[in-house]
Amino acid sequence: MYMNNTASDLEQYLDELANNARPGDRLPPIRDLMRRFGVSQMLVQRAFQGLKTRGLIDSQVGRGTYFRGDGEPALANAGPRLQATRSVLLLRRSISITRGRVLVEGLQRRFTADGHRVLEVSYTDPAHARTVLKGSPRFDACVVQSTYKTITIDLLAALRDKCDVLAVDGATLAGTDVEAVGMEWGEPLAKAIALLRQQGHSRIAYAATSSPVLATQMGRRRFEYLQSNLADAELHEITVPHLPDDHYEAALADLVKASRDASGQLPFTALVAWGIEDGAKFRQLMSEAGIGIPSALSVVLLGRTDLANEHANFFDTVGCSVADQIESLYQAINARWADPSIPYGVRLIPVTSKAGQSIAAPPSTTRSTVSRVSATDSPT
Missing domain, CATH: 1.10.10 (Arc Repressor Mutant, subunit A)
Structure with missing residues (x-):
């Protein structure tokens, strides 16, 4: 898991x-339960x-x-449990993104626990998805995952014909009759930079994909604002020409290594990295390059705080949780079922953070140098 x-x-x-x-x-008080679990x-x-x-x-x-006591439900309050059984289609891209798989499994558990019928279908491209939909029955709701890929107008139209409620996993659509649930990465980016500045870092790099994904574009807009308004900070941008499912960690590690000057010095002491799917792999690649985390380079990931494959139980992470994404999609669909007249819109999930061991004070040298990797830095 x-x-x-x-x-x-x-x-x-x-x-x-x-x-x-x-x-x-x-x-028990809500805050006590939040801390305990x-x-x-x-x-x-x-x-x-x-x-x-x-x-x-x-x-x-x-x-x-x-x-109320005795573990017995009050019949007067049991009405909502007698809801009609509905059918839900979960349509996901067939690519190796852990977050997508965990989210679909979580939604499946939530809806089946309510007694609804759930069908999960994976597709390779929009044309394949439309072919699958042609022979399928009508559904009460559908959740479609874009996972960084384009959702065509033709596919959205086919889905609207097949379901009463259409929800998209991701903050990708606005102004349409679709429920969209996702994250904008501007706020987590600002929090990550503030966290690094509290540790004394003033030369900070931000790495994200070059692909114009809406959520990361909002993050880039926030970065440009901070770059112009933080007079005492030197912010660098690293643009990765890959998406997280396409050798992203290796590409980012290569770009960090390529930024060193002739003496092996890095132009920044800290890195905020979006899109890391395999945190352990990224840490290993940096270690092999002789760049110790955090002795030579402090790192904060922008990602999912409840996915161990991303933070690897090591990286400080700011972003969101898949659990909140599941809950927000579930609530959006149920709200639409309860009242089809409510306005459509984008639901942004809460920002969460997870402390790790990937941040330290800046190196004492005037420039961050490639150092001998210590036992603390090494992933082994």
Whole structure:
């Protein structure tokens, strides 16, 4: 498994409490549960709402949230569980991006837990997807993953003909009758640069794909603003001519190495890197180049804080969680089912962060030099 099970552990813990609670027993504070299970406030509130829907808890002003007791749902509150069974299509690109697989599996668990029927279909290109859709039945909802690739107008039209609710995984569409859920990388980038500046770094590089993906374009716009307005900082841009599924780590490592001058010095002491799919591989490539992380170069990843394949239990990471992405897509579809007249729009998921061991104070030399890799820097 690439994503930890903290969300499901939380739900299991609350179920056990409900089964053993006496009438009037209060639930643990939300912040205590966030710290204990390492989840966001949104996920704790969603777990509480699940208990409330089942009639296991209630809340009153001045009394707080408390268990009804005996683990028995109140029939008067059980109405939402009697919802009609719906059909959901999960349409994903057949490429090796871990985030996409984890997200689809999470959505499948969420909808099947509600009693809905879920069909997962992978496709290689839009023409293949349209062929698959021709022989398929109609669905109550569809989630389509772009995963950095173009979603054609023809494919979107075919999906709208086949489903009542269409949701896109990614902040890619606005002003259309489609639910879009994703991340804009400007805020995480600003937070990552601020984190490095707190450690004394003033020469910082930002690396992202050269492909004009909307989410990263917003990040680049924020970078250009910071570049113009941080008078005491020297910000460098590294443009990677690859997407995360196409040898991205090796391309970025080569570009970092190529930025050294004749004496082996780097022009920056810290790096903010978007798009790292395999954190352990990137760390190894930098180690092989003699660039120790963090002794010679501090690194912050812009990525998913709950995917170990990205942060490798080593990199400081700022970005978002796949768990929040799953929850936001799930909520968007259910909200549309409940009220088809609500406005369409883009839902941006919360920014999260994960502390690691990839940041240190800048090297004491006037320029960051390639150093002998220490035991702390080495991934082995």
